[in-house]
Amino acid sequence: MIAWLLPPLGLLAGLMLGAVTLTPAEALALLADPAQPVAQLLLQWRLPRVLAAGCVGALLALGGTVFQGVFRNPLAEPYLLGSAGGAAVGATVALLVALPLPQGLALPVFAFCGAWAATWLVLALARLADGTSVAALLLAGVAVAALLGAVRSFLMLALSDETVSLQAVLAWSLGGVQTPSWPELGLLAALTAAALLLCRGLARGLDLLGLGEAMAESYGLAVRRFVGLAVLAGAFVVAISVVWGGLVGFVGLMAPHLARWTSGPLHARLLPRAAAIGAGLAMLCDGAARALLPPAEIPLGLVTAAIGAPFFLLVLAREARRG
Amino acid sequence: MAEAVLRAEGVGYRLGARALVADVALELHTGEVLGLIGPNGAGKSTLLRLMAGLLRPTAGALHLHGRALDSFPARERARRIGYLPQHFAPHWDYTARELLRLGLERGGDPSGLEAVATRHDITALLPRRWSSLSGGERARVLAASVLATRPELVLADEATAALDVGQSLALMRRLRAAAQAGAAVAVVVHDLNLAVAWCDRIALLHQGRLQALATAPALAEDPRLDAVFGVVFERVRTQAGWMLNARARRCEGDREPP
Numbered sequence: 001m002i003a004w005l006l007p008p009l010g011l012l013a014g015l016m017l018g019a020v021t022l023t024p025a026e027a028l029a030l031l032a033d034p035a036q037p038v039a040q041l042l043l044q045w046r047l048p049r050v051l052a053a054g055c056v057g058a059l060l061a062l063g064g065t066v067f068q069g070v071f072r073n074p075l076a077e078p079y080l081l082g083s084a085g086g087a088a089v090g091a092t093v094a095l096l097v098a099l100p101l102p103q104g105l106a107l108p109v110f111a112f113c114g115a116w117a118a119t120w121l122v123l124a125l126a127r128l129a130d131g132t133s134v135a136a137l138l139l140a141g142v143a144v145a146a147l148l149g150a151v152r153s154f155l156m157l158a159l160s161d162e163t164v165s166l167q168a169v170l171a172w173s174l175g176g177v178q179t180p181s182w183p184e185l186g187l188l189a190a191l192t193a194a195a196l197l198l199c200r201g202l203a204r205g206l207d208l209l210g211l212g213e214a215m216a217e218s219y220g221l222a223v224r225r226f227v228g229l230a231v232l233a234g235a236f237v238v239a240i241s242v243v244w245g246g247l248v249g250f251v252g253l254m255a256p257h258l259a260r261w262t263s264g265p266l267h268a269r270l271l272p273r274a275a276a277i278g279a280g281l282a283m284l285c286d287g288a289a290r291a292l293l294p295p296a297e298i299p300l301g302l303v304t305a306a307i308g309a310p311f312f313l314l315v316l317a318r319e320a321r322r323g
Numbered sequence: 324m325a326e327a328v329l330r331a332e333g334v335g336y337r338l339g340a341r342a343l344v345a346d347v348a349l350e351l352h353t354g355e356v357l358g359l360i361g362p363n364g365a366g367k368s369t370l371l372r373l374m375a376g377l378l379r380p381t382a383g384a385l386h387l388h389g390r391a392l393d394s395f396p397a398r399e400r401a402r403r404i405g406y407l408p409q410h411f412a413p414h415w416d417y418t419a420r421e422l423l424r425l426g427l428e429r430g431g432d433p434s435g436l437e438a439v440a441t442r443h444d445i446t447a448l449l450p451r452r453w454s455s456l457s458g459g460e461r462a463r464v465l466a467a468s469v470l471a472t473r474p475e476l477v478l479a480d481e482a483t484a485a486l487d488v489g490q491s492l493a494l495m496r497r498l499r500a501a502a503q504a505g506a507a508v509a510v511v512v513h514d515l516n517l518a519v520a521w522c523d524r525i526a527l528l529h530q531g532r533l534q535a536l537a538t539a540p541a542l543a544e545d546p547r548l549d550a551v552f553g554v555v556f557e558r559v560r561t562q563a564g565w566m567l568n569a570r571a572r573r574c575e576g577d578r579e580p581p
Contacts, residue, residue, distance in 0.1 A: 072414035207425055210415040214408050217377050219429045220401030265415030 002262055003273035006280025007054060010287075014050030015042060017287030019294040049179040050283050053300070055192040056177055056245035057255070057282020058275040062199045063238040064252025065259070065274045069206030069267060070230045071123070073137050074257065074315055078115075078238040079249035081137075082144035086118025087111040087235075087242035088173055089152050095169055096159035111243050116235035118144055123231065175248035175301020177286055188244055195237045196275055202230050203267035210265060248301045250308020251278050251285075257315060328353055328388060328476050328507035329374060335382030335531075336369055343369045345531045346383070351476070351507040356499060358522030358539070359511045362552055366531035367511040368409060371480045374509060375406045387476065401429040405474035405501075407482040409511075411465055413453055419464045420449040426468030443467035443497075459490040466497050477501050479510040483517065495521040515567045519543045527551055540564060 015031075016022045022030070030039040064077040071081075078084040090110035099106045125140035152173065160166045180188065205226045208216040213223050241248070255278035256270065263269045285303040292298055329351040336344040344366040351357055351374075359367045372378045374385060376392050385392040387403065395403070413422070423440060427433045440446045445467050448460055456464060462482070470477065479498060483491035491514070499521060502508045512518040518525055518539065525542040527535040529551040535542060542548065543565035549556050552569070559566040 204428070207421075210417070211413050211422075211425065212408070212411065214372070214377060215406070215411065217397075218375055218401060218404065218406035218408075219425065220398040222397055260415075264421065265417055266421055 003259055003276045007276050007283070010054065010057075010280035010283030011050060014053065014283040014287040015046055017291035018046060019290065021291055021294075045179055048182060048185045049177060050286065052180050052185055052188055052244060053177045053282045053286035054279035055185075055188045056241050056248065057251050057278040057280070057285075058192050059195055059237050059241035059278075060245075060248060060252040060282070061255030061259075061274040061278025062195050062271060063234050063241060064278075065256040065267070065271055066199050066202060066206070066230055066234040066237065067119070067252070068256050069202070069209060070227055070234065071126070071137055072210060072212075074319060075138060075253065075312070076141075077250065077253035077256075078234075078241070079247065079252060080145065080312075081119060081141045082122050082148055083115045083119040083235060083238045084242055084247055084249070084252075085145045085148035085152070086121075087115035087239045088247050089118075089148050089155070090114025090239075091242060092152050092155050092169065092173070096155060108239060108243050112236055112239035114148075115238045115242065116232060118148060119231050119235055123227075171299060172246040174299035175246040175304070176289070176297070176299045177245050177282075180244075188240075191240050192275075195240065196272065198233050199237065199271050200268065202226075202233060203271060205230065206267040207265075245282075246299075246301065248282070248304050250304045250312060251281055253315070254278075254308055254311050255281060257311075327351065329392075329509075330386045330389075331374065331383065332386075333383035334370070334373055334380045334385060336366075336373055336378060337381045342531050344373060344380075347528075347531075347533045348383075349526060349533065349536055351509055353475075353505055353507055354502050355523045356502045356508040356510065356521060358518035358525040359509060359528060360513075360515060360518050360525055361528035361534075364530075365528040365551075367528055368480050369531075370528065371406075371478050371509065371511055374476075375404055375478050376400050377406070398429065402472050403475050405469040405472070405477045405506075407465060407469050407477075407479040409480040409482070409484060411461075416452045416454050418450060418452050419445060419456070419460075422453070422464055422468045423449070423471060426471040430472035439467060439471045443470070458485055459487070459493070462486055462490055462494055463497075466494060470497070470501055473501075473504065473506070475506055477506045477508045479508070481511045481513060484513060491517060515543075515548075519565050519567065520563065543567060 012024060012027065015027045016024060030036060030042050033039055034043055060078060067076040067078065067081055068074055090113050091107055094103060094106040094110040122140045122144050126137045156166060156169055160169065205221055208219050208221045209223065211219065217223050256274045258277050259270050259274035263273045285307065286300050289298045289300045289303045327350040331347050331349050334344060334347045335342060347370060359370060361367050369378065373380050379393060387395065423436055424433050427436055427439065440449055443463060443466065445463050448456065448464055453461065477498060483494055486494060495517060498508050498510055522539050524537065525539050526533055527542060527547060534551055535545050535547050537545060543558065554569040557568040557570045559568065
């Protein structure tokens with residue numbers, strides 16, 4: 001129930017917060033009377049941005065839920081796993097290198113390839129160490145994320161010129177949602193809905209994988225093939241979120257956990273609730289990013305990290321106690 | 324002789340240069356409980372995983388009701404074979420109800436959950452999470468989930484290892500009941516007396532090879548048991564059957580026991 005309350009709360013907060021902060025009554029009054037110029041500003045400028053942040057949050061939550069299920073690790077999330085970093089490297093190449101593809105196509109394709117390759121790299125490194133253990137996965141993720149960060153910085157320094165704004169790429173890599181046009185928002189919403197359906201299709205396999213590989217196999221899951229498919233799906237979801245929102249950490253960690261606490265671990269219930277919580281969290285954080293230092297904006301990734309990092313430490317401590 | 328549910332013909336499994344299981348031939352029949360015994364590293368768990376279709380043999384073949392085991396679609400194999408692993412620790416804190424549902428769903432029909440819970444006496448446990456269950460309760464919930472689809476072949480890999488005496492007996496009773504209901508059951512057991520008391524036949528494995536396959540009373544008297552385990556067993560005949568007590572470690576040059 002709490003999961004379903006967060007998106008409307010986040011939407012309202014997102015509409016209220018910004019360079020000019022409104023009270024809930026003012027925001028609702030403006031929405032009720034869209035003819036006013038300020039209402040137009042709210043509807044054409046702030047609303048699409050808040051909704052885009054919600055979609056990015058939902059995508060990150062879906063990616064986090066799928067990766068936590070695949071890696072059977074409560075600390076797996078797109079940002080810490082390096083998959084978001086991989087998508088960012090791919091997207092940076094698409095932004096900075098002159099390619100024979102239109103950028104609108106190159107950006108998502110390269111982001112997807114980067115996310116997919118980075119996730120496999122982390123999975124392979126973690127398997128070399130100790131399968132799905134928390135420590136092995138975290139260390140592999142940290143190492144790959146650091147490497148990808150270095151590659152991205154190098155690409156930015158080596159490939160940027162006066163035609164490409166380094167500051168724009170940097171701002172994007174710190175995480176942040178731009179105000180989309182309504183058709184762009186429609187595309188993002190459609191992709192988010194498709195991602196939810198795609199992930200929902202993985203629910204039973206993720207549930208079985210949670211029993212351990214031997215039990216999952218004995219219950220009829222082709223584990224290797226399923227993991228391959230799930231990583232592919234996760235990379236797709238993360239790539240969309242990175243293309244639209246840059247590098248936003250920890251939403252993919254927090255949302256599945258909060259959803260699991262309220263709905264239990266079965267993924268058919270967990271995935272939509274995690275997506276709702278992720279959307280609500282991202283809308284709230286995006287509002288805070290606009291309102292904390294007006295008229296300047298703080299990158300969304302900084303706000304989510306400020307909340308998410310303590311949450312991460314809390315989960316890590318719980319895991320350490322569980323052994 | 325009852326119908327052979329599972330037939331293994333010259334089954335072997337190599338990992339690199341090492342043969343974990345070699346040239347095993349046996350049949351498993353409806354209504355019987357077969358014990359797999361042997362020292363650590365004898366290949367018992369590997370053989371059980373081969374029988375479950377979780378590993379593919381590198382030599383020989385396995386047949387389920389006369390049909391090659393690897394020709395079954397994964398879902399059908401899952402419905403027909405119930406596998407109780409050696410260590411079961413779910414990564415998420417499922418409730419007993421959720422675990423039972425996952426077990427039932429492999430048969431494609433999650434209805435009848437309450438009836439299965441009643442049959443296995445776990446109705447009161449259904450709302451509880453795995454982390455809140457005791458060892459014995461976990462064993463009951465897991466057995467109920469695995470047996471929920473009434474599989475025709477039940478394979479238990481040292482499922483009694485972490486259980487106390489009473490819980491071990493309760494689990495063996497459940498496996499025996501599954502056999503009486505028409506399943507063929509194979510169980511890896513470390514406790515030889517448990518194997519002798521509850522199994523119809525016992526297969527003795529050593530270094531991946533089948534050393535002996537006989538009825539439980541006959542195997543209890545077999546001197547190969549002492550040789551394989553490297554101990555001298557004192558055999559006590561009781562009203563319930565043979566009791567085996569390991570008396571001393573055999574030394575180099577010891578004569579084979581009579």
